[in-house]
Amino acid sequence: MSDRHPVPTRTTATMSDRAPERAQRSSAGPLRVRGLTIALPGQRGTADVVDDVSFDVLEGRTTGLIGESGSGKSLTAMALVGLIPDTGVASGQVLLGDENLLTAGRARMRQVRGAEISVVFQDPSTALNPTMTIGDQVGEILRGRGLSRRQARERAADLLDHVGIPDAAGRVGAYPHEFSGGMRQRAMIALALAGRPRFVLADEPTTALDVTVQARILDLLARLRDEDNLSMLLVSHDLRVMSHVADDLVVMYAGRVCERGGAKAVLNRPLHPYTDALVRSVPSVRVRSAIADPLPGSPANPFDRPTGCPFNPRCPRAEDRCRTEVPPLREVEPGRFSACHFAELAERTSDTAAEDLL
């Protein structure tokens, strides 16, 4: 935290007095998801809508969790903070240090949320309380951590300033409706930072925003990662957004991870046909090719997952094996994981597909 993000010393003392678990905060480490499986009841019985998902959210890096509807990306993310539906059953591990958050219990999860992992939701106008001033909402978290009213207000102003709200000191008394959409999302981010969490989970943080505002919020997230060494899990369906802020990518399809690796590497040379198709269908401002060769069909429904590889009905290179045998997620190259039987041929696939386009 730089001088723009000061923490009064008394605060720190008070916080550690009241919350002994914060002593562990200095012991850094990734947030590790291991074999996360979430069963949800559906119309035709229970299904594992998230199935054996593993990845790490590394420190000071932004991990992008990408997928389309039914991919299980949001459910996966919400499981990290204990916010899955009551009817859901989660198994596997979400490890914060040595602690498995899946078995942590409600009281502990309430501590975890905000203090260890905080959440930025898609729509700030529904996530913020319309009857409280922005300053009071940020301050509420700080007051809960032992700051006096005046200190909380000062620190709230600091936080709002930190996320780029102009005249922050003058606007702590403003209500959410007095803010524009972009300013509300900045306030939401300030709120997420108020508990000084190690991890921020951002669920489609720019989807509801205008184009020009979207770019600025993405810049802000990148700046916070660099200045505050913030570790972030960014959930989005938008590959364009991901390509700007994500360091690592986890691509999900029908509740499973189909590809994982460094973001640039994954986007430049996908090792799974689904990722490849996603990259091709991105409507780019520069080239007019996104609609030349669209992928057929709709994203698979995890309640009715095709046998074998869930992507096989839409896959241009599916063979008999893909219809019967579930491809495991395996390390194809150092740091590059793919759940495709033919991952080694991926490069050749994209070349031939590119020729087809011409």
Place this chain on the structure above:
Amino acid sequence: MTARTGLRITDLTVTYPGPRTSGFGRRSPITAVRAVSLDVAPDETVALVGESGSGKSTIARAIVGLVAPSGGAIEFDGTSLLNQRDRWARRNIAMIFQDPRSALNPRMSAEASISEAWQAHPEAAPEGVRRDPRRRRAAVVDLLAQVGLDPDVAGKRPTALSGGQCQRVSIARALALRPRLLICDEAVSALDVSVQAQVLALLVSVREARSLSMLFITHDLGVVRQVADRVAVMRRGELVESADAQTLFADPRHDYTKELLAAAVDLDVSS
């Protein structure tokens, strides 16, 4: 028979009553669209872009008669569209909305949704569909095939369909009366990326096959790049720039267009 001149909007102004300044105060009107002139030729796709509140959807609503303009003229193939009860206009102009699920009646099958238009406009209905259920089914299946859907979709309700399928049903319904102008208001914004590409490809092929005029409203410049012949940029109710798509993307003139293009988040694969 009217001449095919396409859509012609001249000096369109739309004002809404604004909020009251006090309990008994007068409403100060808000001008949502100010003196906008815009043409869409037959066989042309014009994209109307802008951020929220720029007035782009208000223009669409004025064209289909959902809001009454306070000034200006809207003509299609030489016929004024300002007479809101005009059946001719309703038949010839179709609109596709952002959220396909809320645009379709959840209690009606795809067949019922599509054929409802034929009940309202018998003059545009294929022969016999109003009396003969088998002919109706055949006409619906034909339309569904044109939007890439299987015949069994005809009997399904929106809840049994995916978002992309619902949007295809919306498009089939829009095409049922053989319109000459198709207005797409954020028609692909709510769809998954892989499905979005399919629906865009479908809209482009439908427009070509039927020589439609298409007004494509979106905030997504990447989508605009894929479909538009011409682009009109709106800002705060005013049209700030309008140009051939190629030209606008390569050489934007207005500062706001430049700002929009600079801010457009594109796929960045540079290492």
